[in-house]
Amino acid sequence: MTKEAVNTHGLAKEQLLQMLEKMLLARALSVRQRMLQRMGKGPMTFSGEGHEAAQVGSAFALKPGVDWVFPYYRDVAVAVTIGMTPVDILRAFFARRDDINSGGRNMPSHFSHPSLRIVSGSAPIATQLPHAVGAALAAKLRKLDEIAVGYSGDGSTSTGDWHESMNFAGVQRLPVVFVCEHNNYAISVPWRKQAAIENVSIRAQGYGFPGVTVDGNDVLAVYGAMSEAVKRARAGEGPTLIEAKTYRLMPHSSDDDDRRYRTREEVEAWSAKDPVAEFPQQLKEMGVLNDNSEKEINDRVNHEVDAATDQVEQEPQPEAPTALRHVLVEGERS
Amino acid sequence: MPEKTMVEAIRDAMFEEMKRDDRVIVMGEDVGEGGVFRATDGFAAEFGEERSMDTPLAESCIVGAAIGASLNGIIPVAEIQFADFSHPAFDQLVSEAARLHYRSNGTWSCPIVVRTPYGSGIHGGPYHSQSIEAFYAHVPGLKVICVASPYDAKGLLKSAIRDPNPVVFLEHKKAYRAFRQEVPDEDYTIPIGQAETKREGSDITLITYGMMTHHSLKAADTIAQEQGASVEVIDLRTVSPWDKERVLESVKKTGKALIVYEDNITGGFGAEVAATIAQDAFDYLDGPVTRVASPDVPISPYSGILEEYILPNPEKIADAIRKLAAY
């Protein structure tokens, strides 16, 4: 039987391997933080396990440090794809003084890195989407070749902020992409209680721009959809809504017990389609990866995460009086 | 008598009120499976999905729909998952719930309860730690309650559910499971607007609410052990309308007032208490009306070191007591 050629959307072999490495790195970081949390080394963690294809596939289409990224708290794979390091991520987990995200002030997984243009977010859902739209508006007004991406989950689509952002982006034809990581749950609330439609992408019609639903566990499909959307945005054709259907393999957070609202069978069925296992398989079939190169990547990733953990555990915590700083900008406006 | 945690007491209050009056429903995110703090544990099984309703992720609509349902024969107890997430519903609370009865000249009313976990000290970071009582105590037409004790929580939540006015019911999340207290299984209510003297004393009146009540009691004990001042601790419990009478009576007895609150000092609710005492008990005062509160920085940073630096605690309160006692 002939196999359909996989559409790699113009990606070179090195790039495919980079994508894989980012996915594996994100996975390793999620797993490591879960372990550390259980060991009592940090109060809180939000796993991104299961979402790696949706996150890496979309973020890979961006220009790090040029395009503006507005992630939500599950987006560790977006963060590492854009260029955050394991040290950056773990410093937030351990609330270290030198944490670039927030100096230990924000919860972990509230990614922020000014020079990478990953914008600091909060915990209230979808509040980052109007910000993404605003950044896109600025890019348009200043005639810059930058786009903005707003990431959020399926629960976010019920919020006023989601709606107001989508509408404004549509009216102003802004260079923004909305990526909805639809994993079917908002903590425990299943999609059928969240909205009375199957695919949220249908809503884009109501805002005057295209919406697409993709298999969020197929990193190349996500990349393909995102590349299109990014191209449209850069060409001044306005926003796109990408709904990436995926699954959260772990509970919502370290404070959540997902056994109360979903069955082990369901979780296992999705684990069997784990994108972090499927993509290497796909690459092997394409001849881009073999057992040796796979091991090499895994070893490198694990080593990086180990080294980062060791380093960051030793690093200093913030000094208490610094709690009073940065309420207001110190000094004159630049 | 059984001992319960505060979240258990809250759960009992709602459960009993829902059994007592089938107009009462609970609605909010994740309440169907028991809620992220388990406050509605078992409700869906007992009362069904309609009375223990999972809503979409939409705070403004949660409160708005609660208002609407209350116009049409339902008594909604709306849960906002964290006080920090209530702000999208600010308009519904302030423009609508608070004003409906007044603007309609008394012809419409909305008997809703909006309950939410608030407060810091659990490594929640800036978005799972906020105090919001000052915003709502400032608005005529809303009642605002802050509980941090199981017994108070059950009695006041029942009163809130039975009150024909909109009530913002704030539950200090650090107190949810921190300790147990005797809570009757029977029906009882505590009147809204009634403070409680949780510790009697003669030298200083310490007025407080929420988790600060517990910190204040610890501080008062420390001072007593030093053979220092005798501190009377009043837990307001209801922030709006607050029990001026009890507070003023106590200050007239002691001559010194210390107000302790977790919220940012400027414009926090304790400032209102301070202004009232300064005006209405002036002749009785032997020292400045003093406040202990968090500094004006976002409450609260995630790092334990930073969080601890900011929040009032028994030591800081004890220091303030000593200083005021020495005046």
Next chain:
Amino acid sequence: MVSVKEIQGAAGLSGDQLLDIYYKMLLARTVGQRERMLNRMGKGPFAVTGEGHEATQVGTAFPLNPGYDWVVPYYRDIGVALTIGESPRDLLLAHLSRAEDISSGGRNMPSHFSDPHLRIVSGSAPVATHLPHAAGIALASKLRGLDEVTVAYTGDGGTSTGDCHEAMNFAGVHKLAVIFVIENNQYAISVPTRKQFAVEDISIRARGYGFPGVTVDGNDVLAVYAAAKEAVERGRRGEGATLIEAKTYRLVPHTSDDDDRRYRSREEVEQWTAKDPLIRYRGWLIEHDVADERKLDELHEQAAREVDEATEEAEKAPTPAPESALRHVFVED
């Protein structure tokens, strides 16, 4: 006279009902004009009226069961209030902030309609905050097993709000008997719809909530009536929500504080004045032999008299006692 049952477009309405619709539209027009006049005379500080919207408002309110179904209007809905059963006197008492004003005893601005007996729910001024209320009312109807229908009204500007989205989504998920009526008059004060949303027909949004959306000619009262009647029947049968977008035009400025010359041309206003729904419907009634010119003129006189009487009564009615400003913050036991 031809039997109205045979008249195309009469949507099953009797001759009396067809004339009642006309009269309500007329009354709405007359009350609106009177309020603006009183404002210009310095008698009422503020007027917000709905001239041009009468077909949309009367057409959507007419299929309802007053005092049973729930109505959650916005500030332009004079025609809705009158159709559900408020009187010109009620509206003028509000306009002049009199003590007996049923909507608020002079506390709310005029045109913030409210009457508990008629189940017209008191509203505020922030736009679309009442849409979640409508969803909640309909939720209660469903929980209580009643076939009440709730109709919520807002303008094109209202559709951009978070509250509009959240309310519609909620209604869709819970399959509630709410009818969302969007009175699309092409302007949110001065902001034209092309700056408000990037679609032609806002009714398309209903697809995103899982219920039907229809766009109707909001100046054709019988077309509006037919669409509303169907939506009401759907709601009563438990089939859930409907979005009705009625395309119309506001023939007057936003309020007495607005100068619409700043953002729209006189030509445009004149074009739409020529399509005045009252004149159009009057023509239809005559053409279909439901009434003749004389009868319709009589109705005009009747409406004028009714509004004159109401104005006189309202002007004479007492103002609120100043101390009453302190009452009703809370429900008094």
